[in-house]
Amino acid sequence: MTAPPIKMLALDLDGTVFRNDKTISQHTKDAIAAAIAKGVVVIPATGRALNGLPEEILALEGIQYALTSNGAAIWSLKDRKKLVDLPFSTQDTIAAMELMEAYDCMLDVYLDGKVYTSFSMLAKAETFAPPEMLEYVRKTRTAMENPKQYIVENGYRAEKVTMFFRDEQQRQKAIAQAQALPWIEPTSSVPGNLELNAAGVDKGKGLGKLAEFLQIPIEQVMACGDGGNDIAMLQTAGWGVAMGNAPLEVQQAAKAVTLTNQQDGVAHAIETYILSI
Numbered sequence: 001m002t003a004p005p006i007k008m009l010a011l012d013l014d015g016t017v018f019r020n021d022k023t024i025s026q027h028t029k030d031a032i033a034a035a036i037a038k039g040v041v042v043i044p045a046t047g048r049a050l051n052g053l054p055e056e057i058l059a060l061e062g063i064q065y066a067l068t069s070n071g072a073a074i075w076s077l078k079d080r081k082k083l084v085d086l087p088f089s090t091q092d093t094i095a096a097m098e099l100m101e102a103y104d105c106m107l108d109v110y111l112d113g114k115v116y117t118s119f120s121m122l123a124k125a126e127t128f129a130p131p132e133m134l135e136y137v138r139k140t141r142t143a144m145e146n147p148k149q150y151i152v153e154n155g156y157r158a159e160k161v162t163m164f165f166r167d168e169q170q171r172q173k174a175i176a177q178a179q180a181l182p183w184i185e186p187t188s189s190v191p192g193n194l195e196l197n198a199a200g201v202d203k204g205k206g207l208g209k210l211a212e213f214l215q216i217p218i219e220q221v222m223a224c225g226d227g228g229n230d231i232a233m234l235q236t237a238g239w240g241v242a243m244g245n246a247p248l249e250v251q252q253a254a255k256a257v258t259l260t261n262q263q264d265g266v267a268h269a270i271e272t273y274i275l276s277i
Contacts, residue, residue, distance in 0.1 A: 003239045003256075003273040007216045009035055010045035010067060010207050010233060012225035013054070014133075014190060016243055017044075017266050022132055024056050031267035035274050036062035041214060043067055045203055047189045047229050049159070050075055050113030052140045069110050069159035070187060070197050070229050071206025080113075084209045086201045087157035092183055094148055096161045096196050099181075103174050105163040105194075109147055111156045119143045128164040130190060137164075161196040168192075187229035195229060204232030222273060224258065224266050226250060241269045 011017050011032075017024055036042050044057050045067040053066055058077065065083070066075045074084035088096060093109065100107050106128035108117035122143045129137045144150060151158070165171035174194055178186035185197040203225075211218050219238035223230070226243035231253045234240030242254035243265045251257050256273070259265035 003222065003277070004220055005277065006035075006040055006222045006239065006274045007220040008041040008043070008211060008214065008222070009270070009274065010043050010203075010221065010223040010237065011266060012203075012223075012227065012230050012233075013044055013046045013048065013057070015226040015245060015261050016224055016230075017057070017261070018054075019261055020132065022136070024054075025264050025267070027264045028267045029056070029060065031264075031270040031275070032060055033062070035270050036060070038274065040274060041065070041216065043210070045071075045207060045223065045225070045230075045233060047160070047162075047187075047195055047227075049073075049110045049115050049140065050080075051115065052136065065210060067203060067206045067210060068113070070195060070201065071203045071209075071233075072110075072159035072197055072201050073113065074206055074210050075113070082113075083213060084206055086198060086206070087159050088161070088198045090151060090155050090157050092198065093151055093156065093158040093161070096158070096184060097148055099177065100161065100163050100174060100194075100196070103163070103165070103170050104167060105165045105170065105174070107161070107163050108141055109151070109161050110159040111151070112159070115141050116147045116150070117141045117143055118147055119145060128166050128192070130164075130192060133190065159197075163194045165192050165194065187227075189227040189229045202232035203230060204234075204236035207233050207236055222269075224269055226261065239273060241273070 106124045221237045222239040223237035226246040240254040242251040244260035258269040
């Protein structure tokens with residue numbers, strides 16, 4: 001099977017562009033820059049909020065758009081304008097938070113490009129967040145006394161509600177409960193994590209809306225990812241590429257599998273399916 005001419009490239013970050021130590025190799029940066037120079041629209045496509053996009057990505061000349069919060073918010077980076085907005089309702093935001101408060105987890109909520117949590121939840125970060133993500137979590141969270149009250153008083157609608165668990169049984173119970181509710185789209189991006197979006201909202205839907213906005217046929221969109229929250233994106237894109245470090249169910253959702261994130265798999269995919277054609 002041969003990839004079509006690619007006009008847009010969507011890249012997951014954690015476990016895909018990032019190596020395990022949360023750095024991006026020069027080889028990968030050079031490949032991304034070469035794709036942009038060839039006229040390909042390259043976008044980060046992440047579960048992170050806008051304020052969690054890494055400087056190394058934002059500093060790449062030609063990165064104009066970002067798919068964030070698993071597709072719930074897509075931004076024009078130059079003017080920080082939201083092009084796609086697919087949040088929970090205010091009522092469902094509170095309901096999702098209260099649903100997860102019954103579990104032993106660290107909970108936060110994504111609002112308009114930023115991440116909010118309570119002081120008590122942020123104090124749990126060292127216990128609940130994966131060690132390699134601890135610095136990122138601390139850097140991107142805004143702590144307050146009562147996020148739910150803040151949301152209700154201002155009528156905010158969450159892009160996403162996320163949790164970190166230290167007990168896998170607790171996480172599996174929370175996943176099962178969320179899956180049984182028709183108004184929630186549950187996914188996971190890293191071990192110990194659970195992410196809740198509004199029903200039907202995922203990276204695939206967000207990617208499709210951005211492609212439509214840019215008038216790029218979805219058949220000419222390539223996506224690279226490694227996590228459960230990337231499956232819909234890999235299936236939606238005309239050419240879905242799973243990382244070599246991705247679980248089997250993610251690889252099975254893709255049309256091709258590249259090298260691992262530790263082996264510059266994104267650079268290899270770009271060179272194979274974009275630069276060599």
